[in-house]
Amino acid sequence: MALPDQREAVFVRIREALQRPAPHRHDGHVDYDMSGHSGVETPPPESDAFRAWLPSVGPSIDDQITLFAQNAAQLKADFRPVASLDEAARQLAALASENGWKRVASHRHSVASGVAEKLGLPCLLTDSGYATAELEQCDAAITGCDALVAQTGSVLVTNPSAGGRALSVLPPHHIVIAQRSQIVPDLASALQLVRKLYAPNWPSFLSFITGPSRTGDIERILVLGAHGPKKLTIFLLPYHSL
């Protein structure tokens, strides 16, 4: 049953509506009499200009890691810079025994799946399809990522970097394995990076994960672990460890 699409009628209405120009806003005032309207439109500012207004980010990688760590602490995410892959694996094993993990999930990834397999626990890999109910039973998900955003403390994930859409959100503990070269200063550079990595074959899903899942819907009181992971742990490996 094909319902006729109304796009033609809607586009006609839009074009008719736009016959009359709209006033601009300048210095906090709207120029209703259009006296400031020169007829020449100046293009709106672009993302490189945003940097001067958004929260500031230091220029060096070390500044950015420090800022990421501060943001992560505030977001109640567990950020762990480590010296080597082995150290990450050791700390992960400690997490597994502390939290009594019985099974984990991961995906084929240059380092995440390797670390996951070292745990010696049953490990579900999402790459060739999986049953939702099975993934839901896993205690932790171990994934890679595309970038860490210093300005906001966010982890950027996409289908290829994090084993699909569900892996990084369904299990109650999300472990991210990142490396130093993946630190970017801000959201604008993260989006520019996504463009460089994928355009025009964009992954169908990408997400900025900023701390563990949360809600304030009951009396505006913060509760962690609403529907997504209750815990988020981010390991930062040095360069060249992938």
Next chain:
Amino acid sequence: MITFAKDFKSAADRVTKDLRHRGLIQRALHSYEVKRDEFKGRYQNWNEARQAASEIKWEAINHLDKYLQEFIAKLEARGTRVYVAGTGEQARDYILGVAKENNVRTIIKSKSMTAEEIDLNEALEHAGCTVFESDLGEYIVQLRHEKPYHLVFPAMHLTREEISDLFQKELGSEPTNSPEELTMIARRVMRQNYCRADMGISGANFAVAETGMISITENEGNARLTTALPKIHVAILGIEKIVPHLEDLALFLPMLATAGAGQPLTCYNSLFSGPRQPGEVDGPEQFHVVLLDNRRTELLADAEQRDSLHCIRCGACLNVCPIFKNVGGHSYGTTYQGPIGSVITPHLRGLQNWKHLSSASSLCGACTETCPVGIDLHHHLLHNRRNAMHEKPLWWEKIAYAGFVFVMRRPTLYRIAGKLGALFFPLHKLVNGTPLDPLRSWTKTREFPAPAHESFSEYWRKKKSAKEVNRGTP
């Protein structure tokens, strides 16, 4: 008409007298304000950021045809089915059609005010589907058979005790007054629903024209699960959600979070550009994007108020509005509450029926000042009042103003009217505030000022003659 205005007045009267309710709302909004100011303070220049956000939205809205076309073409090229709906009914029918075609029984929904606007849940339930709202606040108001109280904080009018009672009654859970335990109850219920739902429905916060992506902002992870697990994903959004470029989100995502929820960035900001693509391990087989007009083009045609289509539904104007804080969200009787609701509802649902909302304002301008995209909200309230008057002048107001003009132009008549007013004023005391009082709509809650003992012109004359007397005696 009038019933909407009457309902608003009586609801507003009732809520304003409910001090417990007002206390609850004001406490919640106070904690929001503290956080908002903290994170606004981290911006190097919030005002410049606002100006830029306003310019980007101006560009998108004033070239809506171009950007919308680009958005649709990019989505369709990657296998998304796009449906453009002229009315709410067409949007509902399309989504019902998709549900029927695919034998959908269970639907999981993440928060969408656009879906609220067209009463989508009611239509789906009527067709035999079971719909679960997955956002915690939305789930709570759904269990109460209520509309969202606030477009960002749907259940902010309820205490944890009320929510615990509700969960006991509806879900058979144990009583608790811990927000954490209450959240976990909803989490457990919803986990089963994500896995068994045949269809996921979401809204969208932004539509990126250049890349053909929708952007969804949330904190709980429910939208991510809604868009990851079911075989079909339907997103419904207004045609005004457009931004031109992907990188524009670097400005809008943090501003939306800070203005809307007092956060530096919300927990999940996800972009979707199609159904599951070749080589991807999961995601829906079908992705439908429903673009809704529903009289947005009428708002677009009003060049003066076109900037109200810049709105990113952050709710900041509600949070600072003295009217919202006192009358509460449900009193409005609209999908969109607060100043933005008062501005746009007359365009979406009819000026004469909804003009009263534009009068429920102190015109303090707090909404305009806080709006992250610089919508001239409080002036638009005035524009609505003026347009309502021009469209349908009130006969008694016309007579009253004609009389006023007649008297004001004749000084003698004006003096006599003043004297008569002062003479009869003591009689007003007898009826003050009672139903017999002709000034009742004023005197019900306020004092009517007593006339001065002497008018200004009398005072002036006296003073002048005194001066002349003084000058005359050296």
